Amino acid sequence: xxxxxxxxxxxxxxxxxxxxxxxxxxxxxxxxxxxxxxxxxxxxxxxxxxxxxxxxxxxxxxxxxxxxxxxxxxxxxxxxxxxxxxxxxxxxxxxxxxxxxxxxxxxxxxxxxxxxxxxxxxxxxxxxxxxxxxxxxxxxxxxxxxxxxxxxxx
Amino acid sequence: xxxxxxxxxxxxxxxxxxxxxxxxxxxxxxxxxxxxxxxxxxxxxxxxxxxxxxxxxxxxxxxxxxxxxxxxxxxxxxxxxxxxxxxxxxxxxxxxxxxxxxxxxxxxxxxxxxxxxxxxxxxxxxxxxxxxxxxx
Numbered sequence: 045x046x047x048x049x050x051x052x053x054x055x056x057x058x059x060x061x062x063x064x065x066x067x068x069x070x071x072x073x074x075x076x077x078x079x080x081x082x083x084x085x086x087x088x089x090x091x092x093x094x095x096x097x098x099x100x101x102x103x104x105x106x107x108x109x110x111x112x113x114x115x116x117x118x119x120x121x122x123x124x125x126x127x128x129x130x131x132x133x134x135x136x137x138x139x140x141x142x143x144x145x146x147x148x149x150x151x152x153x154x155x156x157x158x159x160x161x162x163x164x165x166x167x168x169x170x171x172x173x174x175x176x177x178x179x180x181x182x183x184x185x186x187x188x189x190x191x192x193x194x195x196x197x198x
Numbered sequence: 199x200x201x202x203x204x205x206x207x208x209x210x211x212x213x214x215x216x217x218x219x220x221x222x223x224x225x226x227x228x229x230x231x232x233x234x235x236x237x238x239x240x241x242x243x244x245x246x247x248x249x250x251x252x253x254x255x256x257x258x259x260x261x262x263x264x265x266x267x268x269x270x271x272x273x274x275x276x277x278x279x280x281x282x283x284x285x286x287x288x289x290x291x292x293x294x295x296x297x298x299x300x301x302x303x304x305x306x307x308x309x310x311x312x313x314x315x316x317x318x319x320x321x322x323x324x325x326x327x328x329x330x331x332x333x334x
Contacts, residue, residue, distance in 0.1 A: 056269065056272075059273070060272055060273065060276040061276075063273055063276035063277040064276045064277075064325065066277060067276065067277050067278035067321075067325060068303075070278065071278065071303065071305045071321060074305050074306055074319075075304055075305055075306060075307070104277055105277070122312075123311075123312035126312065
């Protein structure tokens, strides 16, 4: 690359290396979310402290690595629950959650109803919409928890 | 009248690393290699699809881009939020094994997606997200 103030600045070059490390952490969450991963393990993998990783990750991606990991797990859990052949406990462990309580709480926060109710409402015998619509409509909401309460009556 | 996709563009931050990934690991052919000053533009593509190519280009080389914009683009590339490409193959597991054995960064192992696709994902050496769908 030609000489350039942006890339010749050692501090900026270091910033790009730091961002690349955060990308590797996020990719590892995407790759290994079903393993018993936690933020300490993710930080160790890149020789960072858990606190430093959490702060940097949140600054860069707008949410903490823990939130990103749990969103990834809940997203997969929704897909598995819609299949109808797995119960909530099976799905909880299949997506890497160690605690049914934490899984249920986080699922309810993100989706707006508990996993059991979600599973019951998405019985596999209902007609499937086109896959592209399913992908859009079933995405969990990042950075914005779904309301868990009943919407007010008009 | 028909329209085809002729060139699409992805940034690279290291021409040799990009060439090693796209040509040597993925099996694309190198169709053009153009240099200007210290910059290189590499045109690559699958041998079975001669009319569609990907131009791997130095990022933010457009003289109309300001220093601040250039920094932002380089940051987005580094954090993995810039370039993306989806390929398709009839042998997803074979290609996955080949790329993994070639040292490519795995983002997702072959997975059946709820929206009706089976796919896997890698990062190219620059940080572009390369998804691969199974053709079926």
